[in-house]
Amino acid sequence: MSALRGLALLLLLxxxxxxxxxxxxxxxPGPVVGMVLLLVALQWPPVREPVAAAAQLLLxxxxxxxxxxxxxxxxxxxxxxxxxxxxxxxxxVSTWLGLAVTALVLRGLQRDDDAP
Amino acid sequence: MTDFVQLWVYLSSTPLFGLxxxxxxxxxxxxxxxxxxxxxxxxxxxxSVVAIGVVLLATGTPYPAYFAGAQFVHVLLGPxxxxxxxxxxxxxxxxxRRGGALGVAAxxxxxxxxxxxVGLAWLFGLPDDVLRSLAPKSVTAPVAMGxxxxxxxxxxxxxxxAVLTGIVGALSAKYLFDALRIRSWAVRGFALGTASxxxxxxxxxxxxxxxxxxxxxxxxxxxxxxxxxxxxFF
Numbered sequence: 001m002s003a004l005r006g007l008a009l010l011l012l013l014x015x016x017x018x019x020x021x022x023x024x025x026x027x028x029p030g031p032v033v034g035m036v037l038l039l040v041a042l043q044w045p046p047v048r049e050p051v052a053a054a055a056q057l058l059l060x061x062x063x064x065x066x067x068x069x070x071x072x073x074x075x076x077x078x079x080x081x082x083x084x085x086x087x088x089x090x091x092x093v094s095t096w097l098g099l100a101v102t103a104l105v106l107r108g109l110q111r112d113d114d115a116p
Numbered sequence: 117m118t119d120f121v122q123l124w125v126y127l128s129s130t131p132l133f134g135l136x137x138x139x140x141x142x143x144x145x146x147x148x149x150x151x152x153x154x155x156x157x158x159x160x161x162x163x164s165v166v167a168i169g170v171v172l173l174a175t176g177t178p179y180p181a182y183f184a185g186a187q188f189v190h191v192l193l194g195p196x197x198x199x200x201x202x203x204x205x206x207x208x209x210x211x212x213r214r215g216g217a218l219g220v221a222a223x224x225x226x227x228x229x230x231x232x233x234v235g236l237a238w239l240f241g242l243p244d245d246v247l248r249s250l251a252p253k254s255v256t257a258p259v260a261m262g263x264x265x266x267x268x269x270x271x272x273x274x275x276x277x278a279v280l281t282g283i284v285g286a287l288s289a290k291y292l293f294d295a296l297r298i299r300s301w302a303v304r305g306f307a308l309g310t311a312s313x314x315x316x317x318x319x320x321x322x323x324x325x326x327x328x329x330x331x332x333x334x335x336x337x338x339x340x341x342x343x344x345x346x347x348x349f350f
Contacts, residue, residue, distance in 0.1 A: 035200055071172065
């Protein structure tokens with residue numbers, strides 16, 4: 001029941017986020033605004049327990065939620081195949097560069113607490 | 117045989133098919149992943165996508181017919197992104213202390229990823245709309261689609277690149293971090309969320325709770341930075 005109340009709350013905050021982005025024509029997606037709203041809402045103790053239960057349920061299975069979008073790759077196999085090798089190089093190199101630069105910059109800025 | 121074909125035609129035209137296939141295949145892929153000690157190459161998103169994709173292509177089932185059922189899983193992405201605030205809130209004092217460093221790392225790392233993708237695409241002489249669809253690939257697919265549309269890319273193609281980027285990060289980040297001797301779970305998670313958005317974050321959550329929390333924050337930060345800054349460059 002707690003998880004269900006939490007899910008209702010998350011959906012309400014997402015809806016509020018969508019509403020705000022439309023009303024103020026913000027360039028951000030609704031769920032990200034909802035995430036910020038939840039950070040504010042968590043100041044209020046009664047929301048914490050239901051949110052924790054729903055968050056656990058959704059985030060433990062976050063991978064599953066990307067499967068439907070992922071399967072959508074089959075709709076563009078043509079272009080992926082046409083520029084296959086080049087696209088593979090681009091995606092792999094830029095992703096590694098992004099990972100390495102982010103990690104090295106963050107570690108460089110706070111050498112003291114690079115503990116496991 | 118014709119009975120089977122008729123049954124398939126019936127099943128594949130109801131939402132039941134897409135939903136059942138998504139959950140059943142994922143549960144199986146997740147079980148294999150656990151058996152293999154969560155080896156990055158056994159990534160459940162990758163193998164679920166491959167398995168379902170092969171079935172759809174082999175049976176000639178159109179993607180929209182699949183999505184009619186899969187959308188019930190897909191809609192949960194919204195509340196899941198909102199829920200990313202929870203692990204962040206639990207670590208609020210630590211996050212506040214590191215705030216500046218996190219912002220700089222997100223900006224520099226995100227720029228490195230986007231600029232190298234666009235630069236390479238330009239070097240290879242790829243069509244302009246493909247190049248513009250590659251630019252927002254470090255943010256989660258639905259957001260990448262919206263940004264691609266605004267900067268003159270192809271939304272569906274942007275979603276494809278975002279998914280591939282997420283999978284590449286989830287598969288290879290462990291080896292890259294090990295090679296660079298990056299041991300902090302917070303730093304590893306933050307980099308995964310920055311460069312490989314939600315699919316990277318999903319992997320981070322499975323590896324360590326600290327990595328998951330920082331990955332969630334990084335993907336939120338990357339969405340905000342990309343949405344604000346990318347239209348200025350195109």
